[in-house]
Amino acid sequence: MSIPFIDLKTQYKQVEESVKKGIEGVLEHGAYIMGPEISGLEATLAEFSNVSHAVGCSSGTDALMMALMAQNIGPGDAVFTTPFTFIATAEVVALLGATPVFVDVDPVTFNIDADDLRRKIRDVKENRSDLKPKGVISVDIFGQPADYDVIQPLAQNSGLFLIVDAAQSFGATYKGKPVCSFGDMACTSFFPAKPLGCYGDGGMVFCHSDETYKLLTSIRVHGMGVEKYDNDRLGLTARLDSMQAAVLQAKFEIFPDEIAKRQIVADRYAELLSGIDGLTPPSVPEGNVSVWAQYCVLARDTEHRTEIMGRLAEASIPSVIYYPKPLHLQKAFDSLGYSMGDFPVSEDLASRIFALPMHPYLAAEDQETIAQVIKG
Numbered sequence: 001m002s003i004p005f006i007d008l009k010t011q012y013k014q015v016e017e018s019v020k021k022g023i024e025g026v027l028e029h030g031a032y033i034m035g036p037e038i039s040g041l042e043a044t045l046a047e048f049s050n051v052s053h054a055v056g057c058s059s060g061t062d063a064l065m066m067a068l069m070a071q072n073i074g075p076g077d078a079v080f081t082t083p084f085t086f087i088a089t090a091e092v093v094a095l096l097g098a099t100p101v102f103v104d105v106d107p108v109t110f111n112i113d114a115d116d117l118r119r120k121i122r123d124v125k126e127n128r129s130d131l132k133p134k135g136v137i138s139v140d141i142f143g144q145p146a147d148y149d150v151i152q153p154l155a156q157n158s159g160l161f162l163i164v165d166a167a168q169s170f171g172a173t174y175k176g177k178p179v180c181s182f183g184d185m186a187c188t189s190f191f192p193a194k195p196l197g198c199y200g201d202g203g204m205v206f207c208h209s210d211e212t213y214k215l216l217t218s219i220r221v222h223g224m225g226v227e228k229y230d231n232d233r234l235g236l237t238a239r240l241d242s243m244q245a246a247v248l249q250a251k252f253e254i255f256p257d258e259i260a261k262r263q264i265v266a267d268r269y270a271e272l273l274s275g276i277d278g279l280t281p282p283s284v285p286e287g288n289v290s291v292w293a294q295y296c297v298l299a300r301d302t303e304h305r306t307e308i309m310g311r312l313a314e315a316s317i318p319s320v321i322y323y324p325k326p327l328h329l330q331k332a333f334d335s336l337g338y339s340m341g342d343f344p345v346s347e348d349l350a351s352r353i354f355a356l357p358m359h360p361y362l363a364a365e366d367q368e369t370i371a372q373v374i375k376g
């Protein structure tokens with residue numbers, strides 16, 4: 001039997017009955033768009049995240065897009081984020097005509113480096129008369145929170161908004177606080193492979209401010225005003241649908257238990273993989289909880305990674321490189337004018353990182369097999 005990278009089938013067996021019941025409920029009442037499941041789910045997840053408001057939407061990408069639109073971002077605006085993330089984080093900035101300004105990451109957590117952020121903000125202020133620094137998007141990469149005690153005041157004192165890209169980290173905590181309680185807004189994704197996934201596309205934006213909440217709900221539906229056919233601004237078609245909300249309500253019942261299980265799996269990996277020559281397992285600072293969207297380890301170098309991944313493949317064990325090419329080197333961002341050498345930490349990570357199978361139902365024996373194969 002082969003080991004799945006993420007095991008959604010086993011998970012489905014845990015929630016089958018309540019998922020079916022939830023979907024049947026939608027089929028019965030027929031409110032496929034903005035049915036009662038939406039506000040129900042929003043209330044549940046806002047409470048879980050310790051924020052006043054949650055706005056369900058069509059994907060994690062659209063969540064980020066809505067957040068930036070609520071900040072009125074456009075041409076001439078600089079938004080700081082890391083190049084070591086999924087394309088969506090910076091893509092939305094560029095789609096709105098604004099300019100992503102990249103900031104390197106910390107070599108241990110792989111999250112935005114506060115010192116480099118400080119440098120890059122100063123650099124834009126002093127040397128880029130064409131750009132106005134507006135905001136920061138921090139990413140909780142692989143499920144681990146960014147350093148909010150440092151990043152949040154830094155953004156605030158620089159007059160910048162902070163958007164948390166929690167697409168991979170919903171359910172994680174920073175010093176006991178839920179990640180989606182940080183920033184002016186926090187955005188998550190319910191893509192099936194994320195820690196809390198639905199059975200299609202979905203996302204959510206979290207915020208504390210009533211004003212921001214009103215803006216977000218308007219942007220979600222074509223910039224709608226108080227009356228349905230009043231349009232106060234330009235917006236999107238970015239609703240979450242009732243069926244996906246029903247799936248999420250069912251899956252949320254087992255989510256806290258799954259977070260605990262993910263931690264057990266991660267702890268077991270850490271033990272099994274410690275002391276292997278040239279291999280660096282991930283580390284999470286004391287006091288924080290990762291949801292382990294991915295379990296990424298570092299090999300000594302590219303050759304070492306190729307060798308290990310080859311052995312895993314031979315043993316039918318899947319492994320994946322997140323991310324093989326940092327965003328500043330992507331063709332889509334050619335026009336930003338970056339080149340190799342601009343972000344040494346991100347480039348180094350891309351050259352030797354790889355992810356192992358990770359999900360709440362990963363058996364101890366399978367992890368032992370994986371560790372054996374890695375040892376060779």
Ligand SMILES: *Cc1c(COP(=O)(O)O)cnc(C)c1O
Pocket residue numbers: 059060061062085086088089139165167168189190191201202203
């Ligand atoms: C998955 C992901 C997104 C986008 O989420 P979608 O729901 O796929 O649109 C954004 N940022 C990060 C860091 C992600 O991992």
